[in-house]
Amino acid sequence: MIAQTLYDKLWQRHVVRQEEDGATLLYIDRHLVHEVTSPQAFEGLRLAGRKPWRTDTVLAVADHNVPTTGLPMEHPDVQPSAAAAKIYQRWFRCIEDPVSRLQVETLDRNCAEFGITEFRMGDPRQGIVHVIGPEQGATLPGMTVVCGDSHTSTHGALAALAFGIGTSEVEHVLATQCLVSKKSKTLLVKIDGAAGIGVTAKDMALALIGHIGTAGGTGAAIEFAGAAVRALSVEGRMPLCSMAIEAGARAGMVAVDDTALAYLQGRHLAPKGAQWEQAAAYWRTLVSDDGAHFDRVVTLDAAAIKPQVTWGTSPEMVVAVDGAVPDPAQEGDPVKREAMERALIYMGLQPLTPISQISLDKIFIGSCTNSRIEDLRAAAQVARGRKVAATIKQALVVPGSGLVKSQAEQEGLDRIFIDAGFEWRDPGCSMCLAMNADRLAPGERCASTSNRNFEGRQGPGGRTHLVSPAMAAAAAVAGRFMDVRTLS
Amino acid sequence: MEKFTRLEGIAAPLDRANVDTDAIIPKQFLKSIHRSGFGPNLFDAWRYLDHGEPGMDHRQRLQNPDFILNRPRYQGAKILLARENFGCGSSREHAPWALRDYGFLAIIAPSFADIFYNNCFKNGMLPIVLDAATVDRLFHEADACEGYTLTVDLARQTVVTPGGESIPFAVDAFRKDCLLNGLDVIGLTLRHVDEIKAYEARRRREEPWLFA
Numbered sequence: 001m002i003a004q005t006l007y008d009k010l011w012q013r014h015v016v017r018q019e020e021d022g023a024t025l026l027y028i029d030r031h032l033v034h035e036v037t038s039p040q041a042f043e044g045l046r047l048a049g050r051k052p053w054r055t056d057t058v059l060a061v062a063d064h065n066v067p068t069t070g071l072p073m074e075h076p077d078v079q080p081s082a083a084a085a086k087i088y089q090r091w092f093r094c095i096e097d098p099v100s101r102l103q104v105e106t107l108d109r110n111c112a113e114f115g116i117t118e119f120r121m122g123d124p125r126q127g128i129v130h131v132i133g134p135e136q137g138a139t140l141p142g143m144t145v146v147c148g149d150s151h152t153s154t155h156g157a158l159a160a161l162a163f164g165i166g167t168s169e170v171e172h173v174l175a176t177q178c179l180v181s182k183k184s185k186t187l188l189v190k191i192d193g194a195a196g197i198g199v200t201a202k203d204m205a206l207a208l209i210g211h212i213g214t215a216g217g218t219g220a221a222i223e224f225a226g227a228a229v230r231a232l233s234v235e236g237r238m239p240l241c242s243m244a245i246e247a248g249a250r251a252g253m254v255a256v257d258d259t260a261l262a263y264l265q266g267r268h269l270a271p272k273g274a275q276w277e278q279a280a281a282y283w284r285t286l287v288s289d290d291g292a293h294f295d296r297v298v299t300l301d302a303a304a305i306k307p308q309v310t311w312g313t314s315p316e317m318v319v320a321v322d323g324a325v326p327d328p329a330q331e332g333d334p335v336k337r338e339a340m341e342r343a344l345i346y347m348g349l350q351p352l353t354p355i356s357q358i359s360l361d362k363i364f365i366g367s368c369t370n371s372r373i374e375d376l377r378a379a380a381q382v383a384r385g386r387k388v389a390a391t392i393k394q395a396l397v398v399p400g401s402g403l404v405k406s407q408a409e410q411e412g413l414d415r416i417f418i419d420a421g422f423e424w425r426d427p428g429c430s431m432c433l434a435m436n437a438d439r440l441a442p443g444e445r446c447a448s449t450s451n452r453n454f455e456g457r458q459g460p461g462g463r464t465h466l467v468s469p470a471m472a473a474a475a476a477v478a479g480r481f482m483d484v485r486t487l488s
Numbered sequence: 489m490e491k492f493t494r495l496e497g498i499a500a501p502l503d504r505a506n507v508d509t510d511a512i513i514p515k516q517f518l519k520s521i522h523r524s525g526f527g528p529n530l531f532d533a534w535r536y537l538d539h540g541e542p543g544m545d546h547r548q549r550l551q552n553p554d555f556i557l558n559r560p561r562y563q564g565a566k567i568l569l570a571r572e573n574f575g576c577g578s579s580r581e582h583a584p585w586a587l588r589d590y591g592f593l594a595i596i597a598p599s600f601a602d603i604f605y606n607n608c609f610k611n612g613m614l615p616i617v618l619d620a621a622t623v624d625r626l627f628h629e630a631d632a633c634e635g636y637t638l639t640v641d642l643a644r645q646t647v648v649t650p651g652g653e654s655i656p657f658a659v660d661a662f663r664k665d666c667l668l669n670g671l672d673v674i675g676l677t678l679r680h681v682d683e684i685k686a687y688e689a690r691r692r693r694e695e696p697w698l699f700a
């Protein structure tokens with residue numbers, strides 16, 4: 001048998017039929033749905049008189065529009081009841097923006113009408129769609145996972161073939177359980193060696209994007225491998241796969257190993273008993289065979305990666321924390337030079353400014369990239385016994401899900417953050433894209449653990465610097481960027 | 489879906505690389521539960537000098553005279569000339585909806601982000617990849633002559649310049665067929681119901697834990 005990559009195996013397993021030109025009907029095992037990209041898809045089903053093919057594969061949650069503060073303390077019972085319905089109403093009313101509220105209400109209505117499981121606002125399991133999928137065991141190795149959201153690639157950390165789709169495709173998957181797709185090219189990103197203390201998966205992801213560019217992975221499915229990736233927990237692998245999309249890739253994935261299996265065992269939707277044994281035996285085959293062919297290979301040395309900070313308006317505009325803002329005058333390519341100049345104007349930065357001299361207005365620790373328990377632990381470790389600098393206007397910690405939040409509270413992380421001067425919020429996308437009330441004011445500068453530093457991403461005129469959770473906490477304490485490795 | 493066969497229209501050059509979906513349609517407009525009405529907010533942050541929110545009357549807003557699409561010569565443009573990695577960022581289909589609603593039915597660039605590229609076809613729009621040097625030349629020509637009009641012929645897979653030069657482009661056969669005939673892709677897939685069911689039965693045996 002010829003040696004196959006993990007991607008080849010996942011792809012082949014899901015082919016329902018294939019046309020001569022390669023157009024493939026690909027079967028979808030898990031469909032995650034959120035409020036922003038689904039209303040038009042449900043409307044399409046209704047107009048065509050179609051029904052969802054398999055509702056048991058769909059899991060819905062509202063995350064983009066939900067408020068992260070001022071919510072009732074009382075959580076509704078997960079079982080439907082009149083009392084629970086009343087509490088749900090109270091949760092709803094906390095969405096001040098009527099347009100946002102309508103979108104969340106529409107999701108609830110659509111899920112009720114079509115018989116789809118939804119973690120509604122107020123449900124302790126509610127959270128960012130890419131946090132709750134793995135957390136519930138709704139994402140399993142060997143699955144195809146789709147969601148109307150580009151960061152669906154996150155789920156690849158569990159050896160799933162996971163990718164974002166548009167609303168028309170959301171409708172297509174609901175109606176047929178399939179997608180029409182073509183096989184991608186493969187890119188192996190090997191991160192060898194061991195990352196130094198204070199260097200996280202986020203830094204590896206940013207260093208990679210700095211190296212290959214935001215279009216470096218276009219058309220490709222990335223497999224992350226190498227000793228530094230193997231050494232990461234599943235929670236550490238998720239930011240890598242999440243950021244694969246910022247490298248332009250269609251998907252990111254990591255092969256199955258003991259770490260992945262240990263993470264999954266006992267999760268709510270993971271198989272149990274004899275089925276677990278059967279599943280685990282199959283999942284163990286979900287690795288790239290020795291000698292499998294990749295269309296391209298990129299190798300990085302983890303030991304050479306330092307904590308990263310973006311300086312511009314694209315994730316590829318990134319340097320190490322001990323570096324400086326680059327000078328466009330040194331750039332030979334005119335298109336790139338212009339983009340750099342424009343980015344510096346937008347970001348209000350001068351060429352050659354040392355990163356450590358950039359002071360900040362706000363701090364955001366959250367998003368599907370970095371809001372899991374490990375991220376919060378890393379940030380809390382820096383915040384412990386320290387204070388947010390007086391010059392910082394606001395420092396937010398937004399856990400990725402209700403379950404992450406309660407876990408953190410059990411570990412006392414909330415106290416550490418609150419004592420240091422951070423705000424401890426409720427789960428949601430929050431200031432990652434500022435569709436709810438959490439946002440930057442024009443000109444405000446933010447150290448953010450999210451994944452995109454596009455113009456206006458965190459609020460019109462807002463200036464975003466992408467960093468790891470530990471670096472964001474260090475920036476909160478110092479009021480400017482600092483190398484987290486120099487903190488004792 | 490509406491058919492796309494042949495398109496003749498003014499080409500407007502948007503000279504920026506990595507134009508992301510947040511720039512194409514900012515997030516405050518994603519709260520709509522409809523597919524239409526996004527045109528007035530296409531490139532909102534670049535197009536207007538004031539900050540836009542849903543529900544504002546765009547005719548009352550302050551236009552940015554420096555933004556290329558606001559120049560009188562590009563009014564009514566149907567073809568957008570763009571630089572590499574156009575449409576990067578989120579999967580929001582609101583981006584092609586906004587472009588289409590504004591009037592753009594074809595976009596020409598050296599490269600597109602995957603999901604955006606795919607989303608265009610679902611909405612009767614044609615993203616065309618031409619090599620960077622050719623795109624660069626089209627940029628210069630569009631800039632140099634007012635009323636610069638291109639003709640896109642999908643059946644022949646060509647872009648024809650005002651000078652009569654015919655530039656070929658590649659497009660996937662299935663997508664081309666869907667666009668030319670305005671096919672309902674879901675309907676096409678549902679022709680294979682038996683195959684999908686047979687596939688499911690096999691997976692159910694192999695991976696029973698996926699079928700609750």
Ligand code: SF4
Nearest residue numbers: 151367368429432433
């Ligand atoms: S946290 Fe940010 S990137 Fe992740 S799903 Fe929400 S908005 Fe998208």
